Amino acid sequence: MATAVSMAPSSGTAGGEVVVDRVNKTYGDEYRSKLVVDDCSLVARSGRFTVLVGPSGCGKTTLINLIAGYERPTGGRITLDGAEIVGPDHDRLVVFQEAALFPWMSVLDNVMYGPLVQRKVSRADAKADAMAVLARVGLTEFRDRYPKQLSGGMQRRAELARALINQPRVLLMDEPFRGLDAMTRQLMQEYLLRLFETSAQTIVFVTSEIDEAILLADSLIVMSRSPTSAKAVFAVDLARPRDIGIFKTRRYAELKDEVLTTLYEEAVGAFSNADGVKADMVEAHRMRRTGGRA
Ligand SMILES: Nc1ncnc2c1ncn2[C@@H]1O[C@H](COP(=O)(O)OP(=O)(O)OP(=O)(O)O)[C@@H](O)[C@H]1O
Ligand SMILES: [Mg+2]
Numbered sequence: 041m042a043t044a045v046s047m048a049p050s051s052g053t054a055g056g057e058v059v060v061d062r063v064n065k066t067y068g069d070e071y072r073s074k075l076v077v078d079d080c081s082l083v084a085r086s087g088r089f090t091v092l093v094g095p096s097g098c099g100k101t102t103l104i105n106l107i108a109g110y111e112r113p114t115g116g117r118i119t120l121d122g123a124e125i126v127g128p129d130h131d132r133l134v135v136f137q138e139a140a141l142f143p144w145m146s147v148l149d150n151v152m153y154g155p156l157v158q159r160k161v162s163r164a165d166a167k168a169d170a171m172a173v174l175a176r177v178g179l180t181e182f183r184d185r186y187p188k189q190l191s192g193g194m195q196r197r198a199e200l201a202r203a204l205i206n207q208p209r210v211l212l213m214d215e216p217f218r219g220l221d222a223m224t225r226q227l228m229q230e231y232l233l234r235l236f237e238t239s240a241q242t243i244v245f246v247t248s249e250i251d252e253a254i255l256l257a258d259s260l261i262v263m264s265r266s267p268t269s270a271k272a273v274f275a276v277d278l279a280r281p282r283d284i285g286i287f288k289t290r291r292y293a294e295l296k297d298e299v300l301t302t303l304y305e306e307a308v309g310a311f312s313n314a315d316g317v318k319a320d321m322v323e324a325h326r327m328r329r330t331g332g333r334a
Contacts, residue, residue, distance in 0.1 A: 055121045056209040056242030058084040058107055060270075063116035065102055076102050077113075078267035084210070084244045084259070086121075089236055091245045091253045093299070094263025095307050100246045103268070104214045107244065108134050120209065130158070133208040135199050135216045141187040148174065148183040151201045173201040176235065193224035197231065204241075213245040217252070229255055230283060237281045250303070254295055255282060262299060265306045272302045297329065 065077035076099045084090035094100050105111040107118055109128040118125045120132065141150050151170040155161045161169070174180050177197040187195055196216060203211060217225045229252060236243060236256075247253050253260050257276045264271040276295060278286050286292045 055086055057086040057121055058210055058244060059119045060107070061117050063106065063113045063118060065106060065111065066114045075267040078269050080269040082261055082270040084242065086242050087240045088258040089243045089245065089256055090259045090261065091247060091257035092261050092263055093247055093250060093253045093303065094268060095265050096248060098263050098266045099268035100263060101214055104134060104212050104246055108132050108212055130206045131209040132212060133203040133206055134212040134214060135203050136214050141195060141198055143187050146184050146186060147179060147190070147198050150198060151205055154202060154206050169205055173205045176204070177201045177231065191224070192220050193228055196220070196228055210242045210244060213243060215246055215248065226284065232256065233282055250296060250299055251287065254292060254299065255284065255286060260299060262302045262306070271306065274299055301329070
């Protein structure tokens with residue numbers, strides 16, 4: 041049954057709603073501890089594209105690790121479709137920035153590996169499913185190549201295929217396009233948009249790029265500086281299907297300005313504990329935006 045990748049257009053029934061409810065995360069022990077996530081609440085809705093943006097080092101990866109179940113919250117709870125997340129599972133898969141393909145396996149074998157080791161499917165079915173996802177990410181012709189024979193963008197697409205074949209209820213993506221050159225990054229964003237817009241896949245995506253965040257998101261959540269929490273939620277009401285043409289629209293410019301202002305306050309706070317300096321920098325930013333108007 042090669043049905044693993046026949047993701048029907050969004051019906052909202054695929055599930056995947058993630059609720060982060062008043063979560064705290066502390067690393068260390070009682071003698072030396074560090075609060076990284078502080079009373080954080082947010083919702084990633086089923087079938088929607090939720091993007092988290094926040095200052096460098098604020099705790100974004102920690103939050104992804106908590107949703108993935110690699111880490112447990114110190115306080116609060118995280119649920120997936122109402123059930124508490126207590127550990128890793130194939131219903132939540134993470135695509136990281138670092139390449140995680142097995143270098144000694146072909147692209148096809150890399151993609152088939154998950155279903156095969158779970159022993160849920162025959163080799164023939166795993167192969168059929170793998171071929172279907174490889175077609176979705178445009179890698180059919182490259183199935184017999186080894187990872188090092190692929191460009192950076194192709195490697196990311198192979199990783200995406202490797203996650204998608206498991207039909208996760210939620211796809212967690214932690215800055216998956218960081219480090220790619222600008223052109224490849226843009227192509228990957230368009231690939232991901234097409235994939236999302238023709239599926240019911242729930243996605244939670246972390247980035248530090250505002251343009252990328254607005255291009256992709258239905259819901260854009262700005263994270264505060266460390267210890268992090270959800271500071272503001274923006275509904276990105278730009279029509280789909282989207283492409284980079286949105287960057288020329290007025291609504292995009294308005295959204296970007298609102299998000300930037302919120303982010304800027306966080307970034308300034310992260311750089312300075314001196315309230316006077318912080319206030320001056322926020323004021324300077326406000327003056328630039330308003331042209332000096334009160
Ligand atoms: N396993 C750990 N043990 C102790 N501290 C940790 C651990 N993992 C993360 N931290 C700390 O938690 C804070 C947040 O780290 P995290 O990687 O979640 O931030 P981030 O927003 O993803 O950063 P970046 O923008 O660099 O990707 C950092 O101060 C980091 O040192
Ligand atoms: Mg990170």
